[in-house]
Amino acid sequence: MHDTSPSFQCSQLPARSGIGLKVEHRKDIIDQKPDLGFVEIHAENYMGEGGAPHRFLEEMAARYPLSIHGVGLSIGGAGPLDKEHLARLKRLLERYRPASFSEHLAWSTHQEQFLNDLLPLPYTEATLDRVASHVDEVQQTLGRQMLLENPSTYLLFEESTIEETDFLGRIAERTGCGLLFDVNNVMVTCTNHGLDPMAYIDRFPVQFVGEIHLAGHEEIEDDAGQRVLVDTHDRHVSPDVFGLYRHALSRLGPVATLIEWDNDVPPFETLFAEARMADAIMADFAGMEAEAAQ
Template sequence: MTVAVNRAVSLPPRAGLGLKPEHYETILASRPDVGFFEVHAENYMAAGGPSHRYLEAVADLYPLSLHGVGLSIGAARNLDREHLKRLRGLIDRYRPQSFSEHLAWSTHDTVFLNDLLPLPYTPETLARVVDHVDETQQWLGRQMLLENPSTYILFDESTIDEVDFLTEIAERTGCGLLLDVNNVMVSAVNHLLDPITYIDRFPVERVGEIHLAGYDETVDSAGDRLLIDAHGTAVKSDVMELYRHTLILSGPLPTLIEWDNDVPDFATLHAETVLADAMLSAVLQYRDAIRVA
């Protein structure tokens, strides 16, 4: 059953960055032109310490996005109420403009698996995810965004297309969606699908944030391309082109550059936001010109 949720205050339609501890001092000293910063909720669930002092200082200067990686919203078990309480505490403390989680599972019985694992798309899993999204939004007192996954396998038992699955969750719960364009590219290449068709069918009117990242590439046992959602390099050119196609359909949206492994110096990360901001501006001008014509 859909619950009433408060709509989050929107992030600006700019490019943002993940906040990394090695960049705290640089950010506070230089106050770079960045649209927003995003943090993984689980990194800030301790009550105090230096990380919170830095996050408080950054949140005083920039809009904040809170991104969860451990809620296990697709798990075949109840949500962890203690985890939900800690999430609520963070949201009450920092009042982020956005909260998001993954369409994935990472728990089984009492075991936590350090990975975001895929789901079969069936009526049963759809009902479970809907219930968990409803419960999360009720606990947090606000709307959440649900992110499309990067996948490496498909389930024989799946009977629902991924875009339809996500759309149905959003319609039943009132949640928003986080569209990870790199995940679309990774999954499409791995499953020999067309990423443009995926984006064309995606309900972009429900998207509250976009993610961009770099992938790694290898080949599978059949010699076909295999992309890995690695978050350790700059955004690839094909992902940027897919991003441009997305923005033409959706209009400018808050866009996070994810770079979580082999994190470079801040100047390198900031250069990625400059490219994304330029794309956002160019697409806005294009859409304005189309409307005038």
């Protein structure tokens, strides 16, 4: 059993919707003071020591709870974690004391090279041991819990012997980490591999979930004419994904939910409307829970 020290700070985000923080929306947020549950940033965009990015982030973090989402730790990498990257991440978290920190179940490094992608892993006992060891190291170094995100994938490994949902649950049990449940990634992965996304959600270890992500995806055809979904984060959340979100909340209840829109960033009103849709769906489930408690 790994160290699951109770001194670790767990995710403290409110059960509300949030948005990915974009510099393009600074004036809208200052002028409109929108009712947002939280804002989220990518850690690697703020690893410098000062300047305009930090002035902007300090301003926003004073207004809203902050979630910091990493994309560069390479938790699933075959080699050791990058100690310098981890040290920079620790300084960032100590500076802002975010309500939540999360990373991807993926790898993005080979030897000393960083690959600008989040690559999939074979789900084996050896991989599970390596990921658990890396998660332990991150949490011990940061002194706080990390949420681990389920990936979007486009291929499967023949050597995989563990289902993804079981793999994530076992990592959480061994390390004390939480899970970030990306519902769009469920749609992308299951569609690409001919799996049932509803059944995936039914198997997901929801007891460990501290945050949900929703995003848009592109639909294309491969050379064989097969439907393929690409996790692009450049458009509206699809009705199908909102449907899966409702199904997830039927198991989870309301939980902090981020609208991810990282490319072709829309006007603020468009992004805020997506967040309000998520809030409205959560309110439905909160109302049902209140009725059931009476």
